[in-house]
Amino acid sequence: MIPKFASATAVFATLVTALLAGPASAESVRVLIAEKAEQSWGLEMPPSGHFEITLQDSAPGDAEMISDFWMDRSTGQFLANAVEASGDVRRLAGLALLNLPVPVPTQQILPGAILSGDDFQMVDLPYGQVGAYAVTQLDHLEGMQVRRVLARGRPVMSQSITEPVIISRGDPVSIEYSKGAMSLTAPGKAISDAHADQSVRVVNLVSNKIVEGIAKPDGKVEIQK
Secondary structure, X not given: OOOOOOOHHHHHHHHHHHHHHOOOOOEEHHHHHHHHHHHHHHHHOOOOOEEEEEEOOOOOOEEOEEEEEEEOOOOOEEEEEEEOOOOOEEEEEEEEEEEEEXXXXXXXXXXXXXXXXXXXXXXXXXXXXXXOOEOOOXXXXXXXXXXXXXXXXXXXXXXXXXXXXXXXXXXXXXXXXEEOOEEEEEEEEXXXXXXXXXXXXXEEOOOOEEEEEEEOOOOOEEEOO
């Protein structure tokens, strides 16, 4: 549905109010439209998102303000009334495409690899093409371990990475139990994988019983019961 914009009288009143409020400086039409687009998203606007503005027809380079604005968020199509320095109002139409900077691998990365910042480059992608589970911050990827093949130039899904595994199934481990002044250790063998501070199941090679403990960064398993 085409929106109904304010009457010429209302636009004139808006302009007069702005002028009385103080000296105004003309700004780029695209900057003003991008600001209106951000306002239309409100709290849902991604913190690192930014709009790429494409105008349907030729438009003035600068304007005093955008007096009216309507945008279809699903398509990015917008209509706007731009008030020029002369007071003339010009109807503008175009696309406001919301882009999001996303880290993508510079080459295919295989499972088991530990990720670093050098493995990625930041690219702008249309917000609608960035999946809900895509990792959008580089620091959330650094130091993580790959679970599934990461394709070159594609966003990384959160399900495709994990904390680095420090104990793998079949690894020999040292089982430790402490209570007060008492401290016991026993050799063991892991029967599941685990990252730091994750629960892991191991076989106590002395008692031949399966116990559950917490994997520690040094490869030891701490029994807390």
